[in-house]
Amino acid sequence: MTRGCKDLVNEFSYTLNHRRSTLHFKAPPATFTAHALQRLVEQQGSTKRISAPLDCTRSALFTKRQPLDSLKKKLRVAFGGSKRQGLNDWVIEELVNTAEAHKRGARVAPLIGFGYSRDRLGLMDDFIIITGLLAGxxxxxxxxxxxxxxxxxxxxxxxxxxxxxxxxxxxxxxxxxxxxxxxxxxxxxxxxxxxxxxxxxxxxxxxxxxxxxxxxxxxxxxxxxxxxxxxxxxxxxxxxxxxxxxxxxxxxxxxxxxxxxxxxxxxxxxxxxxxxxxx
Known part of the structure; x- marks a missing residue:
């Protein structure tokens, strides 16, 4: 992953593993949140980006699940490669920017966690970003x-x-x-x-x-x-x-x-x- 992502992996050092998915958090999520996240990663993969509140009203979280739809993209996200002009893939840009903007006190939803699922060959299949839900x-x-x-x-x-x-x-x-x-x-x-x-x-x-x-x-x-x-x-x-x-x-x-x-x-x-x- 990119340097910014590696820093976040160190900061979000607690991992929740389920099936072929790994999610990173700063601290262990509540049991009801963990169960909802497990249900999320158990859903069959989609070719479309999914953005929706986590299926757990007690958690007050919002999730984005972005399929990595090409081999080049999967390798870039996994190993930290960049596209032209030194830019990261959009999903990594969103992750790093959300974390940095919130640290600065910008009015954005806080980053709660992130992670990925792997396919049967061990390559990243999709990327997940978890933020606080902007209720109200x-x-x-x-x-x-x-x-x-x-x-x-x-x-x-x-x-x-x-x-x-x-x-x-x-x-x-x-x-x-x-x-x-x-x-x-x-x-x-x-x-x-x-x-x-x-x-x-x-x-x-x-x-x-x-x-x-x-x-x-x-x-x-x-x-x-x-x-x-x-x-x-x-x-x-x-x-x-x-x-x-x-x-x-x-x-x-x-x-x-x-x-x-x-x-x-x-x-x-x-x-x-x-x-x-x-x-």
């Missing part, structure tokens, strides 16, 4: 779909969350409505989920990165609920929290990201180089 929260896409006239409440909450993450040195490059968890009792602060496309370090290209992030939030469905002119006004107000932003560098990324899909790898290029090209 609703994802922003479901929330705004039910409350379309209150879209500005979601936007303002998301922009405040974005600024909070940046203050902790966390750049979330997939922050759209569904990855913003709104509390059922406002005005408590929102929390972020799905940190696979994320950097836990400052960027040298904050103006361009913010341009993408604000534009992307509009492009991913929010445009359905608000005029572009009004959204621009809310962005202008939010930018007051970022002194020193270069508008000449911000605006091209912002305008492009508002109207065009930007792939996951291209988002990382914005963070790393400040470059965002029209497709």
């Amino acid at each position: 929260y609703t994802d922003g896409w479901k929330w705004v779909s039910a409350n379309p006239k209150q879209v500005e409440t979601l936007i303002v909450s998301a922009f405040e969350l974005l600024h909070s993450l940046h203050q902790q040195g966390v750049s979330h490059m997939d922050l759209w409505a569904a990855n913003v968890m709104l509390p059922d009792e406002l005005p408590a602060p929102a929390q972020a989920i799905d940190l696979e496309n994320c950097f836990c370090r400052p960027t040298e290209f904050l103006s361009e990165t913010l341009g993408f992030q604000f534009g992307f939030f509009y492009f991913r469905e929010i445009y359905r609920f608000i005029t572009e002119a009004r959204y621009d006004e809310l962005v202008d107000a939010a930018l007051a929290e970022y002194p020193g932003i270069d508008r000449e560098r911000f605006t091209p990324c912002y305008q492009l990201s508002k109207h065009q899909h930007v792939g996951r790898k291209d988002r990382r290029t914005v963070f790393l180089t400040g470059q965002l090209k029209a497709g």
Whole structure:
């Protein structure tokens, strides 16, 4: 595994083994939690990613199970290889980023455990991440779909969350409505989920990165609920929290990201180089 993963293996030193699965925790889980996790790993493998609360209401945990669908991916995850540009596979990025962001005090669900299952040949078959369940929260896409006239409440909450993450040195490059968890009792602060496309370090290209992030939030469905002119006004107000932003560098990324899909790898290029090209 990667160095970050190896550090987590040392930190999460207690292992729960069941059949061909190994799960890592900081301390032994409660008996009812262990039984629920055993039921989870006993489920037949799927070719699709599964994200759902653990089948145990007393545990208050959320699980993600990601199939490793190629031999190259299985070997990279098992032995710490990287893809192009030195990047880890997305499942490892999410694991390491979630742990680091929570350690910094960022508003994300805590990492509780992680692990993997092996196939009959001993190769990693899938990877599992276990976090705390954000009870009393609703994802922003479901929330705004039910409350379309209150879209500005979601936007303002998301922009405040974005600024909070940046203050902790966390750049979330997939922050759209569904990855913003709104509390059922406002005005408590929102929390972020799905940190696979994320950097836990400052960027040298904050103006361009913010341009993408604000534009992307509009492009991913929010445009359905608000005029572009009004959204621009809310962005202008939010930018007051970022002194020193270069508008000449911000605006091209912002305008492009508002109207065009930007792939996951291209988002990382914005963070790393400040470059965002029209497709």
